[in-house]
Amino acid sequence: MTDTVTSPVRLTMVDSPDQPTPSAALQELYHGFEDELLIPLWTEIGDLMPLHPRSKAAPHLWRWESLVALADRAGHLVPVGRGGERRAIALANPALGGRPFATPTLWAAIQYLMPGEDAPEHRHTQHAFRFVVEGEGVWTVVGRDPVAMNRGDFLPQAGWNWHAHHNAADRPMAWIDGLDIPFQYVTESQFFEFGRDEISPAERTTPERSHSERLWGHPGLRPVSVPGSQPGTPLLAYRWVDTDRALTDQLELEAEGYAGTIEPGHAAVRYANPTSGGDVLPTIRAEMHRIRRGAETAPRREAGSSVYQVFDGSGRVTVGDASWSVSRGDLFVVPSWVPFSARSEASASDSDSAALDLFRFSDSPIFEALHLDRVHVEGQKA
Amino acid sequence: MTDTVTSPVRLTMVDSPDQPTPSAALQELYHGFEDELLIPLWTEIGDLMPLHPRSKAAPHLWRWESLVALADRAGHLVPVGRGGERRAIALANPALGGRPFATPTLWAAIQYLMPGEDAPEHRHTQHAFRFVVEGEGVWTVVGRDPVAMNRGDFLPQAGWNWHAHHNAADRPMAWIDGLDIPFQYVTESQFFEFGRDEISPAERTTPERSHSERLWGHPGLRPVSVPGSQPGTPLLAYRWVDTDRALTDQLELEAEGYAGTIEPGHAAVRYANPTSGGDVLPTIRAEMHRIRRGAETAPRREAGSSVYQVFDGSGRVTVGDASWSVSRGDLFVVPSWVPFSARSEASASDSDSAALDLFRFSDSPIFEALHLDRVHVEGQKA
Amino acid sequence: MTDTVTSPVRLTMVDSPDQPTPSAALQELYHGFEDELLIPLWTEIGDLMPLHPRSKAAPHLWRWESLVALADRAGHLVPVGRGGERRAIALANPALGGRPFATPTLWAAIQYLMPGEDAPEHRHTQHAFRFVVEGEGVWTVVGRDPVAMNRGDFLPQAGWNWHAHHNAADRPMAWIDGLDIPFQYVTESQFFEFGRDEISPAERTTPERSHSERLWGHPGLRPVSVPGSQPGTPLLAYRWVDTDRALTDQLELEAEGYAGTIEPGHAAVRYANPTSGGDVLPTIRAEMHRIRRGAETAPRREAGSSVYQVFDGSGRVTVGDASWSVSRGDLFVVPSWVPFSARSEASASDSDSAALDLFRFSDSPIFEALHLDRVHVEGQKA
């Protein structure tokens, strides 16, 4: 059926206690497997079925200042337009074979738009969000609804929504994009369509609040005109003022002796879909964590991977055997089942007493939907 | 088995085309049925299985000023304390046999607390809420969390939560209670426990925001420390400032040419459980409707019943054959499948140009959970 | 607003420690309440909000031989046809005011069809089933699908399906109908439509298996052509041969030392919706219980009510303070929160060693959907 010369299957006899004893007959069998495009479990089981996840991905840190410098350089050299679609530059995990994957399931990129530039309209099944660590002036236009982007804002956009971006300011702006591109790449579920080449003047308006926020941005209230639940959130902007206040409230409740934080000194909110109470996107969870100066989180392992960006403050994060001092804008990945902890501490250049604020996104909704989620926190029962 | 003399079953032969021909034998059969506690379908089917719901309840209106006057009188005559538990006075639908049921499933009452008074702690499986049409100064203490009650606030409290109330002001305060007491009465699912006779000094504090609001009152955000969904909302107060803004936003979006309202000039928000996006209580839906001055809603029928209270403005409401001019505080019921519409119009004593704001609660979640929901809006496809 | 003379509200002052002290002023207040159709909580709370359900319904037993004798008499006196619709005779709980309600939520009736008779086609939102304790020869025609009815068969039919019955045999046949008529009566959610006056010759065929069984009656298999879940089961017949075997298997597994029964000597199966794994009907649960000769079930309380019919064997059942020796066909009700237990024992006229088989239906799905379910089994943790 298959020409041996071109078979991609290569099997090697190994002289090892847990492998069959090498012999001419075994060699012949392995050649037969190669010819027929077959691979035995017994040579692969250690890699395929480990005792616990042993991620192919590596813990890794990207410094924000390096990213911004390169993005700015690209802003001057690389046009943004139909075809390339976006001036987005992705984190490539050093252990994932030179592919633009931050983790096996998650894409993280810095996107950069020069003054007056537009990123053209398109839509795709990949679920996406923007998160703004600094700057302002860009509007993302989702389903013809212009949404302002400012520091601290989280802007999700579920798959198959039309979207474009335009920079209405006189300065460049950078932000991060998070998508499930690698997940949809490996499962092969991607669809894509080009939209209009130009957005309309009405979509170039710069309202303080988007339509979506006016419909969905009121705590505990939903418009009666839009019943039911939706897989992705209809709320297109989660503003920093709300996130900051929620985190402040949690730490103050803790100080007053009430429950609210995850652990002492560690507040966290999850961005939620107001139609379901679940995650904002079917495949991506997003959260903001605040660690009080001096506090440290318990080492935690999760099946599934995360990408973090330091939103504010400084500290030290530990991801398996790696450990880095981090400050505003730095990005790092936590591979599946690798223990993670963070400590909030002042840096040399950081005279304030602020907490460490960490933005996190992960592939947890995939694992939970498929009943594959597992978490282990040091010091807690499994 | 049963003594004929005391059988509660009484059957009467009727000479009618759809009934069996009266005869001595039939009479004997009917006596046999009575003796054995049996009732044939053929004498009852018209009442039991109508072509559509024909409610036992009647449309009815209660004037707020009358309710408040009587409640105030009760405030001076009737102590509040263990045993009676609450100074709550319920609407008794005139067609429901003199029972304290606003509709077959819903309880609506005015509750009244004198300065310095406490309503003692208890809990019950009945789901409840408070809604404040005027006044301030009372705190409801739910699960030891003191929650301020002010004009326009909606304060749900799911079944089996401990709760007490205390009036910290120097004036009496009235509000309305909504519960599913009739539903749990007919289905016989009620449990009740007495709590502490006195709440602690800490629970007498008068914070601007409750713990629940500090944890759950941020739009689109939820505390990571409390995962999953809960049958009843953990958010104990929905503040008027938010509700008002959401309604204003919908009408402004409509004016700008965007979707958002239910129909022209008719904005509405539903109070939602942030852990599920569903109704605040498993058996009760609550909404606030705003009808622009001059606008009128399309007649609408629903399987299931509602109670409305005019929160602000004035207008005319039509419930089946009844029609009333209404103003602030007035309460009325809409029985199952009776058409309802409302028109916002100025009253003689009403010089302002405000819209008509209608607070509504209903038993819709029961119907939806059991796949018994039906809606018909005049002019729309079924 | 209301003429005092006709007010249905009647309030009585009571001289009791937990009531306000009688006085002329109080009397005047109560008259004011009556005038305005108001009822205070403090006079009603004991009835409305008991510490646990105190059912209005009474435990009661109906003997099968009495029912059949009266039904047969009705077969000769009362025609079946359009208008009366069905020759169904309902159990009227002696404590429910002479209404045809077995419990506050459930209808149970004996239905009787003479040789060659047809019960005409109609549909209604009330969920229904048939259960056959003896006899054969009637076909129920649901959605034009003729379904044979034989001893031990359970035949559910979710609301709003067209259905008729015809007796193709030369003998009368009796069976029981279970419906949620009282529940839909009190919640006022009923719709009803008349169908064709005559079913077609094709629907008078008498196939061994219905279409629904041929599509849905294969264990663990579903037709790919009908995806998704449905509120009511699409399987229209659950045959005794399957039920009997399932119960036999459970008791044999227990005898071999494996799990499977509910408690020693007590096997039970629930009729399930193959599209969801849940109850067959949105408002009604149905089960068959088998109690090994000599075994006794632990007393059990549930929020919600049940109706039982003895399918086979004999024994003694205890419902609160009542206790009866029962045998084939006898029907009895278990009101909400009243403890129930059953003991399998030989009767005088019963020489065999068979187990006691109890068919049960209940309103449990209502309680579970609304998070109102509670169960207490003696000897188990709450």
Place this chain on the structure above:
Amino acid sequence: MTDTVTSPVRLTMVDSPDQPTPSAALQELYHGFEDELLIPLWTEIGDLMPLHPRSKAAPHLWRWESLVALADRAGHLVPVGRGGERRAIALANPALGGRPFATPTLWAAIQYLMPGEDAPEHRHTQHAFRFVVEGEGVWTVVGRDPVAMNRGDFLPQAGWNWHAHHNAADRPMAWIDGLDIPFQYVTESQFFEFGRDEISPAERTTPERSHSERLWGHPGLRPVSVPGSQPGTPLLAYRWVDTDRALTDQLELEAEGYAGTIEPGHAAVRYANPTSGGDVLPTIRAEMHRIRRGAETAPRREAGSSVYQVFDGSGRVTVGDASWSVSRGDLFVVPSWVPFSARSEASASDSDSAALDLFRFSDSPIFEALHLDRVHVEGQKA
């Protein structure tokens, strides 16, 4: 941060209309990206975000006789035991880089057990099933419950259940294993534990029916002792006698003029979880299709991939540009969004008039759980 020499990222300037114009400055930028482990979207978008899935996997066919011959050879050369765990030989899609993946998400292998052999006990998060195209004599022991394996049986086993196999016959036996190994490999969610080295004598019994079948194998019935829904099916064997009858019923219903088949001459059943009505395994769908001699299925595309095995009969299958005549035991893959159709036709060596029976398994539950499912059938509306 990263040594250029070892960076896995390699970027090449391309002189193309949709790429930035090559220049020394661009080259320098690309080197900067390489140094910082960054990859721009604009060079990758065509591969990452295609207009529709363009699978990396190729359509491919494996002939059963070749597989069995090699498996038998392995039976004589390769011991089965702790470490290698299973004598399973996996299909390696020729376009997936020499890895043992039938598709990007699915594992398919032939497993082979010699007379008297045991495959040792273990458990893993990977969901698995066995399907038997020929032979008998092996018992799979899942959770200590011995389950017979015979021709036509489907035997699912949800993740994290202990399982072993033993061959009680005097002949070798082959079957296929399906698992989500590739999916859990790429998402990195795998856990694994070794069990007992020997199963007990009681587990070596050879009962006709397993405990699981005795509890769960009755149509429409479930044991009351095991409430709720479970992610994976508790029914461990779906017997051919039931599957065959269900398919026969569908084709007969079609012949009688009733609905039931997917399309003319094409019957299909899905193996279902009786606790939920959903798929047997959280990540794997399994179905049996029967195509009447002479009938042909409409070309169908699905987001997601499938593996088919011919269970019986013969015919011609078309997968994108490939087309093969197939007969009993042959296995082939249908990659994501590649159109598939099958025609039932007699082969030269096939004198009977039987239909073509195709066993299929796919990753559809993953796509549906994450709202990524899409299907297109030629001749139907999207």
